[in-house]
Amino acid sequence: MAGKGTPGTALLAKQRVPHTLHSYEHDPRAASFGLEAAQALELEPARVFKTLLADVDGSLTVGIVPVTAQLDLKALASAVGGKKARMADVAAAERATGYVAGGISPLGQRKRLPTVLDTSAIEFATLFCSAGRRGLEVELAPDDLVRLTNAVVAPIATA
Structure with a gap:
């Protein structure tokens, strides 16, 4: 996919991880x-995951949850051995990851951050998450996402 490369897709290619890119026309509204x-x-929303950043005891932490859920900040903090979490400032999230909000990928971030993937992800053979640009999703196995991000798998999503 010419012109579609991101640090996340470069990481997948370098590590030779099986994946599929899916693009769509993004509506900024x-x-x-x-x-x-x-x-x-045309995907089951539970298979599509969003990448959120939180400040856990003063350190940025990545939480990956289904788009149909909210991030449970207390559970996220607990999963990384922290006490208190709050959503990160958007500018801080963009600086740390190198991605624009709405297109933050858990893969190929500028800084290696502690990462937690919601347990619901392991129910699927493949999941979808941002490939690093609005309108570009990557489909890959949850185990590969865990390995590439060194993620902890924990229940961090809430309805």
Whole structure:
């Protein structure tokens, strides 16, 4: 896919991880970028995951949850041995990851951050997450996502 490369897709290629890129026409007016991706690609929303950043005891931490859920900040903090978490400032998240909000990929981030993947992800043979650009999703096995991000798998999503 010429012109579609991101640090996340470069990492996947370098590590020779089986994956498939899926692009769609992003609407900047979309209320939820994740739900927009699920709808545009005709996917079960529970298989589409969003990458969120939180400040856990002063350190940025990545939480990856289904687009149909919210990030349970207390559970995220607990999963990384922290006490208190709050959503990270958007500018701080963009600086740390090198990606624009709404297109933050858990893969190929500028800084290696502690990462937690919601347990619901392991129910699927493959999941979808941002490939590093709005309108570009990557499909890969949850085990590969865990390995590449050194993620902890824990229940961090809430309805």
